[in-house]
Amino acid sequence: MKKTRTLELKNKLGMHARAAASFVKVAQKFQSRIYLERNGQTVDGSSILDILTLGCPYGGKLTVKAEGIDAALAIDELEKLIENKFGEE
Amino acid sequence: MSADQTTKTFVLKGLGVSPGIAIGRCYRFDPLDSQIPFYKLKDKSLIPKEVLRFRKALKDSEKQLLDIQRKLKKAKITEPIYVIDVHILILKDKLFSNRTVKYIRDQSVNAEWALRMTLDHYQQVFEGVLDDYISSRVSDVQYVVQRILRNLSGEKHEIVWEVGNNGVIVVSQDISPADTAQMKLDKILGFATDTGGRTSHTAIVARSLELPAVVGLDDVTRFARTDDEVIVDGTAGMVVINPYPDMLKRYEEKKRHYDAASDEYLKFGRQAAVTRDHHRVQIGCNIEFVEEIPSAVTHGAENIGLYRTEFLFIYRDDLPTEDDHFNNYCQVVTDKNLAWATIRTFDLGGDKFSHAQKQTKELNPQMGMRAIRFCLKEVDMFKTQLRAIWRASALGKIKILFPMISSVEEVRQAKKIMYEARQELIEEGIKNIPGKMEVGAMIEVPSAVVIADKLAQEVDFFSIGTNDLIQYSLAIDRANERLAYMYEPLHPAVLRMIKSVVDAAHKAKIEVAMCGEMAGDPLCVPVLLGMELNELSMNHLAIPRIKKIIRESSLEESKSVLKKALTFSTASEVRAFVHSYVAKRFPDEFCAEDD
Numbered sequence: 001m002k003k004t005r006t007l008e009l010k011n012k013l014g015m016h017a018r019a020a021a022s023f024v025k026v027a028q029k030f031q032s033r034i035y036l037e038r039n040g041q042t043v044d045g046s047s048i049l050d051i052l053t054l055g056c057p058y059g060g061k062l063t064v065k066a067e068g069i070d071a072a073l074a075i076d077e078l079e080k081l082i083e084n085k086f087g088e089e
Numbered sequence: 090m091s092a093d094q095t096t097k098t099f100v101l102k103g104l105g106v107s108p109g110i111a112i113g114r115c116y117r118f119d120p121l122d123s124q125i126p127f128y129k130l131k132d133k134s135l136i137p138k139e140v141l142r143f144r145k146a147l148k149d150s151e152k153q154l155l156d157i158q159r160k161l162k163k164a165k166i167t168e169p170i171y172v173i174d175v176h177i178l179i180l181k182d183k184l185f186s187n188r189t190v191k192y193i194r195d196q197s198v199n200a201e202w203a204l205r206m207t208l209d210h211y212q213q214v215f216e217g218v219l220d221d222y223i224s225s226r227v228s229d230v231q232y233v234v235q236r237i238l239r240n241l242s243g244e245k246h247e248i249v250w251e252v253g254n255n256g257v258i259v260v261s262q263d264i265s266p267a268d269t270a271q272m273k274l275d276k277i278l279g280f281a282t283d284t285g286g287r288t289s290h291t292a293i294v295a296r297s298l299e300l301p302a303v304v305g306l307d308d309v310t311r312f313a314r315t316d317d318e319v320i321v322d323g324t325a326g327m328v329v330i331n332p333y334p335d336m337l338k339r340y341e342e343k344k345r346h347y348d349a350a351s352d353e354y355l356k357f358g359r360q361a362a363v364t365r366d367h368h369r370v371q372i373g374c375n376i377e378f379v380e381e382i383p384s385a386v387t388h389g390a391e392n393i394g395l396y397r398t399e400f401l402f403i404y405r406d407d408l409p410t411e412d413d414h415f416n417n418y419c420q421v422v423t424d425k426n427l428a429w430a431t432i433r434t435f436d437l438g439g440d441k442f443s444h445a446q447k448q449t450k451e452l453n454p455q456m457g458m459r460a461i462r463f464c465l466k467e468v469d470m471f472k473t474q475l476r477a478i479w480r481a482s483a484l485g486k487i488k489i490l491f492p493m494i495s496s497v498e499e500v501r502q503a504k505k506i507m508y509e510a511r512q513e514l515i516e517e518g519i520k521n522i523p524g525k526m527e528v529g530a531m532i533e534v535p536s537a538v539v540i541a542d543k544l545a546q547e548v549d550f551f552s553i554g555t556n557d558l559i560q561y562s563l564a565i566d567r568a569n570e571r572l573a574y575m576y577e578p579l580h581p582a583v584l585r586m587i588k589s590v591v592d593a594a595h596k597a598k599i600e601v602a603m604c605g606e607m608a609g610d611p612l613c614v615p616v617l618l619g620m621e622l623n624e625l626s627m628n629h630l631a632i633p634r635i636k637k638i639i640r641e642s643s644l645e646e647s648k649s650v651l652k653k654a655l656t657f658s659t660a661s662e663v664r665a666f667v668h669s670y671v672a673k674r675f676p677d678e679f680c681a682e683d684d
Contacts, residue, residue, distance in 0.1 A: 013222065014223070016223060016226070018175070025178075052226055055218035
């Protein structure tokens with residue numbers, strides 16, 4: 001199963017260290033492989049360094065892709081995380 | 090080594106961030122030992138072993154970080170925990186470890202070399218990130234690499250202090266929370282670091298342990314070697330390496346004086362600030378960090394008169410959560426020795442730059458978008474703090490103080506948001522939120538002085554912030570050294586303003602405190618006593634002496650001193666008069682050098 005969703009970063013600091021850490025932690029809960037895409041660059045969603053180097057700022061658009069049996073679940077939960085501004089504000 | 094001719098004395102000047110004098114042996118703390126071996130593996134058969142060695146160092150590093158995290162959690166230090174989280178995730182990052190393993194395999198280099206190449210790679214990638222904040226996070230990768238390198242070298246991780254039997258002076262580039270978590274703090278006499286400022290971790294730790302510390306010395310790590318004799322003068326912001334005998338003697342003498350004086354004065358700290366004619370003044374303490382509370386109590390603070398909360402924002406890279414606020418406020422309000430805590434809502438902007446809140450450059454930040462103005466604009470950030478304050482007020486008495494008030498509208502708006510925050514908490518079912526909290530206005534803008542009678546109708550107390558009030562009313566940029574001579578608390582205009590604020594407050598039957606530096610200036614005590622301020626709040630070291638002077642004063646006499654002081658036309662006349670008065674009246678307290 002493949003799922004794709006494009007989301008906007010609403011937390012003030014963008015995809016900074018703490019946010020990236022929360023993202024990786026959630027992504028790793030699932031069997032599906034998670035990818036993040038921004039401006040044509042795709043990175044591994046379980047690599048905190050890759051995510052950080054995407055340099056996604058506040059208001060930036062980010063495409064989340066999940067591939068695997070729990071892809072739908074994974075993408076829902078990651079969307080929730082991003083929508084909730086990583087629980088920061 | 091015999092009588093060592095190569096020993097040279099170095100005197101370095103830095104920023105004293107924790108007062109006192111420490112004399113002891115240097116311990117050079119270096120998170121990354123500079124002697125890293127780089128070599129090619131002799132033949133390919135050694136590769137699997139090298140990979141294993143790397144993997145083991147990764148595992149060991151992770152275990153240590155988890156350990157440190159547990160310790161910090163126990164100590165309820167929440168801020169650095171997430172940083173450690175990030176470090177653990179980097180350690181577990183497959184792309185990071187696979188890249189290193191690949192270097193070992195493809196190029197037959199040792200793990201240290203491979204790791205170095207991985208770091209170089211990430212340094213390059215991070216440099217390409219446009220966002221400044223994110224690109225600076227390469228420091229996290231560096232930190233992780235350093236830790237792995239340390240494990241590869243097989244170094245012991247509990248830092249053992251075998252140098253000086255009587256404790257050591259830690260000399261380092263900088264000290265991180267994780268570093269201190271591994272140190273035996275009771276073996277440390279003082280700190281000296283290359284980098285850092287008043288809010289750096291070293292400074293916070295030193296103040297909380299009441300150990301002398303000097304930071305920002307630039308290159309103390311270049312001059313000081315382990316086992317060198319070192320003097321740290323945290324009061325003057327100086328470090329001496331290998332002092333010559335006479336100098337050492339002078340400093341030992343100085344240290345005795347300092348220690349004796351503080352012990353002697355602590356006695357007065359425990360007594361109440363009551364004049365001979367039974368007029369009582371409440372003595373508060375200004376703090377920036379919860380770590381300062383124990384010192385505040387031992388020096389005789391009766392309450393926290395000013396808790397500056399902006400440092401919650403500055404000592405970190407992202408915005409503090411409601412719980413981050415709450416955890417700090419809990420510690421401020423639950424100390425049984427303190428009657429209450431006045432929490433000032435954050436004064437961001439101005440001279441205190443926060444990394445978290447990127448702001449557009451202002452030509453005149455002191456008069457810019459800061460303090461209450463900023464809060465009324467960034468309502469969400471403001472509410473996060475207000476909610477935490479309400480929650481903490483269930484555990485102990487809190488007075489809330491709004492900074493930089495210049496109009497009645499600001500007070501009304503701030504109060505409205507404050508009560509909205511309360512309503513939200515109630516609707517969310519949070520229990521024990523009190524019905525009201527005392528609200529105060531900081532009086533530090535001249536317009537607030539002029540309309541003090543109107544402001545007094547809106548709030549429960551005033552707190553006069555003399556630092557800004559002087560700066561704004563005399564139009565002196567505090568940061569401008571060429572104008573420093575004009576900064577004068579005893580300027581007739583300043584005295585009149587303070588007087589009119591106190592009178593307006595008392596007429597409206599509300600209390601008035603002072604929390605600027607002036608409140609802790611011994612010379613100003615008679616004048617301030619004469620004003621009948623209800624509370625003086627100051628840094629903890631000033632408390633014992635101020636209490637002593639108050640106990641030897643009388644209200645009646647101070648009133649006449651004030652009356653006379655208000656008759657002069659110039660600041661220098663006021664100063665000369667006050668000085669001659671205190672020199673005669675308190676000869677022990679004001680000797681010649683106290684000018």
